[in-house]
Amino acid sequence: MTSRFFNAPEPPYYAVIFSSLLSGEDADGYDAMHNHIYEIAVTQPGYLGLETTRDEEGFGITVVYYDSPQAIENWGKNSDHKVAQNKGRESWYQGYRIRIAKVERESSFDR
């Protein structure tokens, strides 16, 4: 299995902390767009990696890491991404929070 962890460079780097609660509406549409957006996201300049998880209530947290605030801003303006954002508010999400943060320190543990 691919590691679920993002193995980061030395800080500082930048994080988009995206927490969301799915509405359950249009689950197939959500899955298709999620896969499409994911494929584009990982090719964006400045993308470093991500960690993601979602529980059986539909509450998920995805943290996407970038090398600069500019990379985050550019991705926010991507046209496919904007379509997905609009669909998300119309149908897929009950709610979400997006937080942009600068990572200053990191520690890790692996067996």
Place this chain on the structure above:
Amino acid sequence: MTSRFFNAPEPPYYAVIFSSLLSGEDADGYDAMHNHIYEIAVTQPGYLGLETTRDEEGFGITVVYYDSPQAIENWGKNSDHKVAQNKGRESWYQGYRIRIAKVERESSFDR
């Protein structure tokens, strides 16, 4: 149901992004300590709120928010917390990442 979202004050504030993969060892011990630590954590000076989720593979992300880096440092040194950290490395976790970040911007959506 209590909201799964942390409703934040205006940035800046601080985040501890904790991602972890459970080993499956000593699940009862983990649950008991998790509840104990959670009860203490939410009473710490500077604690603002948290969001947490974990999927069926045992991969979880918890983001805990504080009003200052000092609050995070103090909680890291809490004696009960230190006991839990040691047990976590000995038994409960296959691996984890801890990232300390300064939240600079936020946006939110709710139906």
